[in-house]
Amino acid sequence: MPLPHGGKLVDKVAKGERRERLLAEAKAMPKLCISLELAWEAFNIANGIYSPLEGFMPQEDYLTVLHEKRLPNDLPWTIPIILDVGGELDEGETVALTVEGEEPIAIMQVEEIYRYDREELAELVYGTLDVNHPGVRKTMELEDKLAGGEIELLNMPEDPHQRYTLTPLETRVLFKEKGWKTVVGFQTRNIPHLGHEYVQKTALTFFDGLFINPVIGKKKPGDFKDEAILEAYEALMKNYYLKEHAILAVFHTEMRYAGPREAIFHAIIRKNFGCSHFIVGRDHAGVGNYYPPYAAQEIFEEFPDLGITPLFFKSFFYCKKCSCMANEKTCPHDTREHIDFSGTKIREMLKSGTDPPRELIRPEVIEVLKRYSNPFVEG
Numbered sequence: 001m002p003l004p005h006g007g008k009l010v011d012k013v014a015k016g017e018r019r020e021r022l023l024a025e026a027k028a029m030p031k032l033c034i035s036l037e038l039a040w041e042a043f044n045i046a047n048g049i050y051s052p053l054e055g056f057m058p059q060e061d062y063l064t065v066l067h068e069k070r071l072p073n074d075l076p077w078t079i080p081i082i083l084d085v086g087g088e089l090d091e092g093e094t095v096a097l098t099v100e101g102e103e104p105i106a107i108m109q110v111e112e113i114y115r116y117d118r119e120e121l122a123e124l125v126y127g128t129l130d131v132n133h134p135g136v137r138k139t140m141e142l143e144d145k146l147a148g149g150e151i152e153l154l155n156m157p158e159d160p161h162q163r164y165t166l167t168p169l170e171t172r173v174l175f176k177e178k179g180w181k182t183v184v185g186f187q188t189r190n191i192p193h194l195g196h197e198y199v200q201k202t203a204l205t206f207f208d209g210l211f212i213n214p215v216i217g218k219k220k221p222g223d224f225k226d227e228a229i230l231e232a233y234e235a236l237m238k239n240y241y242l243k244e245h246a247i248l249a250v251f252h253t254e255m256r257y258a259g260p261r262e263a264i265f266h267a268i269i270r271k272n273f274g275c276s277h278f279i280v281g282r283d284h285a286g287v288g289n290y291y292p293p294y295a296a297q298e299i300f301e302e303f304p305d306l307g308i309t310p311l312f313f314k315s316f317f318y319c320k321k322c323s324c325m326a327n328e329k330t331c332p333h334d335t336r337e338h339i340d341f342s343g344t345k346i347r348e349m350l351k352s353g354t355d356p357p358r359e360l361i362r363p364e365v366i367e368v369l370k371r372y373s374n375p376f377v378e379g
C-alpha cells in the first residue's frame with residue numbers, strides 16, 4: 001500500500017476534550033458562513049483525503065499549484081483548494097466556519113487574505129475562459145479574495161450518504177483486513193454500464209482489490225443524481241462482484257470538469273485512500289469538447305513522482321462478431337458490428353423511456369433507474 005501523499009496522513013479532526021473546548025471557544029469567534037461544498041472540502045482536508053494539505057491554500061501554494069502543478073515543496077498537486085471570502089475578515093483571526101448558522105463545521109486560523117486573478121485561475125485550471133464550461137462559470141462567481149490557513153474539524157457536514165462515507169484511515173484498515181496489497185481505484189460520476197464494468201474487472205484481474213469511489217456532490221444538470229449512482233452500483237455489485245474483492249465508498253466533492261488536471265487530483269486522492277493503481281479512461285473528468293480525448297492520460301507523463309500508478313484504458317464496446325466486449329486493440333471487425341457505450345446515448349434512451357440493450361447495461365441497473373421519475377440533476 002502506498003504511503004499517503006507527502007508521507008503522512010493528515011489528521012485535523014478535533015477529538016474528545018480538545019473538541020469540547022474548541023466548540024465552546026467557537027461560540028465567541030467571528031463566524032464565516034460557507035457553502036456545503038466548502039464544508040465538505042474542510043472534511044476532506046481534516047480527514048487526510050487531501051494530504052498533505054492542512055488547510056485552505058495560502059497564496060504561495062495557490063500560485064505554485066496554478067503555474068507549476070505542484071506545491072512549493074515540489075509535490076504534485078494540480079487543483080487549487082481555496083476558500084473565497086467577501087466582506088470583513090482579518091488576517092491573524094481564528095474564525096468558526098459554519099453552514100447556514102448551524103453548529104460550526106470547523107475552525108480556521110486565517111493566516112492570509114489575498115487577491116487573485118479569476119481569469120488566470122479559470123484559464124490555467126480549465127484551459128478555457130468560455131463561461132459555458134461549468135468550472136469557468138463557477139470561478140467567475142467566486143468572491144474577490146481568498147483566505148488561506150489551517151483548519152480543524154469540529155463537526156461532520158450533514159451527510160445523506162453516511163453509510164458509504166469512509167476516511168483514508170478507515171479504508172487503509174479495511175484494505176489491510178482484506179489482505180489487499182494492491183488496490184485499483186476507480187473514479188466515477190456515472191451510473192455503471194458494461195463498459196465501466198469491463199474496465200474495472202480487467203484491472204481487477206491483475207490486482208487484489210477494487211475501490212469504486214464515486215464523486216458525490218454538486219454536479220451539472222443532466223448528470224445522474226447521487227442516489228441513482230449509488231443505488232445502481234449497489235445493485236450491480238450485489239449481483240456481479242465479489243465482496244472479497246470490491247468496495248464502494250464515496251468521495252464528497254464537487255466535480256470540477258477540469259479534465260487532465262482533475263485526473264491527477266483524482267489519482268492523488270485515491271493514493272491517500274490507499275490505492276496503488278488508478279484507472280484513467282477516455283476524457284477523464286471532461287465535459288463537452290474542451291479537452292482532447294486522451295489528454296487526461298498524457299498529463300501523467302509530467303508526474304513520474306506521483307506515487308500511484310495510472311492504468312490507461314481505451315474505450316470498450318460490444319462487438320456482435322466477437323460476441324463479447326472488445327476494444328480497438330482486440331477486435332478486427334468493422335465498426336458497424338460495434339455497439340458503443342456513449343453515456344449520452346444511454347441517457348437519451350432512458351429519457352425517452354426506451355430500455356438500453358442488455359449489451360450496454362445490466363437489467364438490475366435499469367430496474368434501479370426506472371424507480372426514479374427523473375434520475376438526472378435538474379437545471
Ligand SMILES: [Zn+2]
Nearest residue numbers: 319322331333
Ligand atoms: Zn469484433
